[in-house]
Amino acid sequence: ALTTGIVGLPNVGKSTLFNAITQAGAESANYPFCTIDPNVGIVEVPDERLDKLTEMVEPHKTVPTAFEFTDIAGIVEGASKGEGLGNKFLSHIRQVDAISHVVRCFNDDNITHVSGSVDPIRDIEVINLELILADMETVEKRLAKVGKMARQKDKEAMFELEILEKFRDAFENEKPARSVSLTEEQTKFAKGMHLLTMKPVLYAANVSEEEILDADSNPNVQRVREFAKEENSEVIVVCAKIESEIAELEGEEKQEFLDDLGIEESGLDQLIKAAYNLLGLETYFTAGKQEVRAWTIKHGTRAPQAAGVIHTDFERGFIRAEVVSYDDLTEAGSMSVAKEKGKVRLEGKDYVVQDGDVVHFRFNV
Ligand code: GDP
Numbered sequence: 001a002l003t004t005g006i007v008g009l010p011n012v013g014k015s016t017l018f019n020a021i022t023q024a025g026a027e028s029a030n031y032p033f034c035t036i037d038p039n040v041g042i043v044e045v046p047d048e049r050l051d052k053l054t055e056m057v058e059p060h061k062t063v064p065t066a067f068e069f070t071d072i073a074g075i076v077e078g079a080s081k082g083e084g085l086g087n088k089f090l091s092h093i094r095q096v097d098a099i100s101h102v103v104r105c106f107n108d109d110n111i112t113h114v115s116g117s118v119d120p121i122r123d124i125e126v127i128n129l130e131l132i133l134a135d136m137e138t139v140e141k142r143l144a145k146v147g148k149m150a151r152q153k154d155k156e157a158m159f160e161l162e163i164l165e166k167f168r169d170a171f172e173n174e175k176p177a178r179s180v181s182l183t184e185e186q187t188k189f190a191k192g193m194h195l196l197t198m199k200p201v202l203y204a205a206n207v208s209e210e211e212i213l214d215a216d217s218n219p220n221v222q223r224v225r226e227f228a229k230e231e232n233s234e235v236i237v238v239c240a241k242i243e244s245e246i247a248e249l250e251g252e253e254k255q256e257f258l259d260d261l262g263i264e265e266s267g268l269d270q271l272i273k274a275a276y277n278l279l280g281l282e283t284y285f286t287a288g289k290q291e292v293r294a295w296t297i298k299h300g301t302r303a304p305q306a307a308g309v310i311h312t313d314f315e316r317g318f319i320r321a322e323v324v325s326y327d328d329l330t331e332a333g334s335m336s337v338a339k340e341k342g343k344v345r346l347e348g349k350d351y352v353v354q355d356g357d358v359v360h361f362r363f364n365v
Pocket residue numbers: 008009010011012013014015016017106108111206207208209238239240241242
């Protein structure tokens with residue numbers, strides 16, 4: 001399963017946020033495929049569409065979809081040279097598919113900052129630099145090999161050399177691999193290099209309890225937004241402390257607490273949604289009297305593979321899918337009306353399932 005890693009310097013509120021994630025915790029019985037590991041938190045993906053479908057179908061049970069956050073501890077300056085948990089940290093980052101980077105924007109004199117003052121941009125750059133240095137090592141090793149072959153006019157080597165040189169130039173300017181513009185073909189190749197700075201990133205700006213309603217008056221949040229904009233990354237404002245309190249509540253209690261605070265949507269919920277998008281994940285639904293349920297697929301997944309997320313038998317025996325878009329279904333008000341209106345399509349094995357599709361699979365057992 002795709003996972004996003006939570007990284008951050010010490011004392012930025014990373015553990016507090018990760019605890020909120022594990023506490024908000026998904027019912028693991030519903031997700032037998034998920035990883036069981038203290039460093040992995042399973043989160044349910046909040047989705048208003050699922051609530052709407054539940055109102056409409058009135059099933060016995062509603063199950064949201066879920067995915068994983070991985071807590072990646074131990075980054076300090078010098079990690080690429082093996083400081084702290086250096087190498088371990090880097091190998092953990094290598095295994096995640098996207099990065100949620102927590103930065104400290106809150107001031108609190110009681111909580112020391114590793115570098116002595118609150119400066120989120122410096123913090124971001126400390127971590128980015130460690131990742132860039134690690135990638136530089138990877139690229140230089142490859143350059144030594146490929147360079148020779150390219151000089152002998154080896155076609156494949158020449159193709160790779162061009163990419164490697166682009167990366168090296170970026171790294172020399174302390175820019176991440178994801179900032180390098182590549183052709184489609186080059187991108188495909190570059191993905192196989194598993195560079196750390198190629199992974200998509202979002203920033204979680206951790207603000208204090210007092211600031212959560214007006215976070216943009218915090219100049220540090222502004223600076224993180226500007227920085228992120230330049231690399232096309234998203235920023236989510238959270239207050240880790242409040243999130244850990246919210247995470248203990250459920251349903252109406254949670255809503256009341258949010259209303260009391262004047263918060264429309266919890267920062268953690270926003271973070272979960274943003275991380276889900278960052279991973280390129282999408283949701284389709286099944287909606288029956290027994291169960292209304294959300295399922296996760298990667299963008300671009302065809303119908304049989306989407307069916308395989310429910311059960312491998314569904315993929316193997318796939319015949320066709322009956323599909324109606326969420327919008328058409330809710331506009332019709334019920335599955336039978338949607339059918340009468342001709343909004344329910346029959347799709348075959350080449351159909352690419354779309355985010356929001358409500359699907360009924362037909363299959364042979
Ligand atoms: P980590 O080292 O990044 O995992 O940081 P922790 O989550 O352990 O947080 C370090 C300290 O900052 C703890 O004492 C937390 O209670 C405190 N802290 C974390 N988030 C917030 C926050 O949003 N507001 C305030 N005031 N303190 C926070």
